[in-house]
Amino acid sequence: MEIREQEFKKNFDLHLWKRLFDFLKKYRNSVFFLIFVMFGVGIIDATFPILNKYAIDNFVKNKSLDGFYKFILIYLTLIAVQVFNVWWLIALAGKIDMGLCYDIRKSAFNKLQRLSFSYYDKTPVGWIMARLTSDVARIGDTLAWGIVDFIWGIAIMGSIVVYMFILNARLALITLSVVPLLAVLSIYFQKKILFEYRKVRRINSQITGAFNEGIMGAKTSKILNIEDKNIDEFKGLTRSMFSSSVRAAILSSIYMPLVMTLGSIGTALALNFGGRSVMLNTISFGTLAAFISYSIQFFDPVRELARVMAEFISAQTAAERVISLIDTEVEIKDFGELSQIKKINGDIEFKDVSFSYKDGEDVLEDFNLKVKAGQSIALVGETGSGKSTIVNLLCRFYEPTRGSIYIDGMDYKSIPLSKLHSSLGYVLQTPHLFSGTIKENIQYGNLNASFEEIIEAAKLANAHEFIMSLEKAYDTEVGEGGSKLSVGQRQLISIARAIVANPSIFILDEATSSVDTETEHMIQQAISKVLKGRTSFIIAHRLSTIKSADRILVIKNGKIIEDGSHRELMKKRGYYYRLYTNQYILEQEKKIFG
Template structure:
């Protein structure tokens, strides 16, 4: 199934920007101060030509320096104040930028911890990484520095308009006559640029996803000799992004010269009508000089605002994707109902349970199963028969499409997720360890566990001896994903991690399928000790490892076709019997012929 990102089509999404500005509330004081600082910067920038006009009319034209030193002191005071303002705005904007990025990433990461398995089923890791890195950086930069440029632009333009009208109303109207055309031009280009930037951000996610897959699957690519295919596919993606980026840049490059042209027309109008006014002695030479400065200066912030608008358009495309992640619906959550259960014992019942993955056929249909607390249940069947789905539903990683699952006699949706998940011990086929020490990895399942409890769990998991043989023992760094340890060692640590939580329900998903015979024996010994008195579900490929299970369920097409102990099922000479004997013969052949 092809996975596609959500499409966004709004030219301006008020709700989206409201959500973004919600993140700014924490920095309200800094933003307010920054706004006033930028207003001050804009007013001072617009004041310099007015001061120059005064100098020309009162000192240059009259050829007198009487009182000029006072003017110089005032001019220097404005310069010093402006230097301080610039330092202050950089400090404030930098603080807001870094803080926003931190807060947005934190909010997105918190949501990722709450989202159910179904979200990760349809969302590639690379797309998530693109949202949390480049997209968030784009938002932070644009909101922080966009405020700086936007407020400065509005402040200086407003101040220039005021000074122009103070100096000469008629000439001000003539000079500013090009502004309506500028507004129409900006609205037209906004839609065009927004469309291309959306394509750029979408393809950027796909490129990040391709990077992720390329790095994670580098060994497989070399084994299969498909490097050239990967390069070809990646080249197509980068070419698509290049084309969209060029189109966005071309639109911006057309827009900016048009803005500059309108600015030049405004300057030409000021020169034409102002020059005639000077000749006719209707306005002073200083006023004309100020108007020329203002006509040029007025369109500098216009160009900056045009750039800011383009960046805000780009930021909206990034924000759409980040906010869609932060606002993603949590499908599996506490219902608000409160059961009286304080500790889970392990009685389990599936009643008329149906389940299908998104846009797929039913994996389970009217599935029924009762398990008594303390029973060990082995699930056997072909790949895709529904074994993992059963345990994932039990753990409430997914919820039934129809029907109900009861734990200790109550609908498990009324049991708080924190209680349910803290009562589970789940050991995966491919164990995952987090960067850190062995001690920290075992402790993840129970952060309050003492070192004595950690060691006891490791001993139960038959992991203590190999841990102590390492130079730093429990303080040994495991590396990214546990890369510094063998698969078998990682599996023993993951079992110890499950044990330290003291779970009521244990799930073992092909726990011994990826290890050598010696490690498998250690794991089997550990499992035998750990499962006593606990309800357990064991998904196993090697049938010899589940002979001691209380019940063995043979699953086919989401239905239980055989149910009984190993001896009972062998006597029936049905599906399980054929599966077991075939596997036994293959193992014997392997032992004989090596």
């Protein structure tokens, strides 16, 4: 699958960060308290050199212990407060981190439930997984712990600047003279690092997609003997990610020493000019010691802020992808009002319907069809003729490019999606069960169904007998995707799941194509009982299974070329006749020659 991902080029996206901070609103009390605690941590950290200055000038220089024990008490009290602050900041930041990840994933998952089939047609599963796992984790860690480091850095730097100017404004200006150059370097490296991190996150999505394809297609890869080819392709992706990661790391490794060098220059300036001032007795030795401490201490948070900036850059690249998912426009919009519709009967009309998948040719063009409630309609045709598209449009998984579809005389866009989908029973060619018990899987068709209704649906689907033969009967775990059951058993359960919803419209998409003859016979018996009185669409490859349909539509290139019952179409000796007789001959040959 060719992967196309939205490109992001903004160095700083204010709207993006506003969207992220919207998620933080729920935790605003915790955030405000965390900010308060971190300001306290920063101010106390910046206060210790002032206390050291006092100790040098009053206790060391004067060789006196006058007021020493009071000083020690104040010092120990500040240490105790700082210990408490650190405990609080860890607890608060952890709460914000975990809560934020949960809320973002929940929002993204809710959006995934509402997105139409077209989104999944063009978006690999691995990409979605990368966004909901590593990308969200990166956002949560950065926002929660980034707040800690950022506020601490601002608090301690601001406090240091204030203390330095209180002690000696001239020496403060000399020591901080390297800050403008530091700001210019930070802006330059931010752009470079952001570019590389975007490439890393993009390739990470591709790698996750490759993981998913490799796991899902492991059996096929072994059958085709293409493991080496898969390994080579995966190596190519990991090599690209390695190169971009190394470039980002190199830029960071250049940036951090530059910050440290400028910090050392600031310290050297403080020593040079401060030392002269001590010799001239314009400042005290304690003041010089405080300035040396502050010059070192000031650039520690600068280095931390540089690291936080790099992490925010990385987080922005992750956030761009997550927020783009959350903000993806839902193509199938719900315009209906539930109170207007009581029950769907099943009269259906396609009126001048045209449809094409994005970036593709028209699948249907000016398609017209009227179906009376209770009729069974079989769709026959070559692969790609438009059979599945017709039923997918009817289910409103997609919408017509042009034209309209009416159900019971109403434009089906005016019917609430929840009402439309709850009136549908859809059985796929490849049945999918969810992890859980058989009972739970059948109940997914109608969450309000009683256990008696579940059993009745299973009996109608001819599934009850085999279910009761299992050790735990309806409480048997089906495994991931139904892996603990055979394909035929999964299909019978999926039919029971459709039946328990008591749908007005039933759709069977080649429901018997992947099962053995005995199971097919059981499914056919179940279908014949279930479809009575319901509008149904049956897509079938084995034509022998649709002989009893009220109407058989032969679809070719998105158009109906033949329409009638099995008997009527056989009399016409047209396309359907040739298709049926050829298939019948092949089936007889299989029976004879095995």
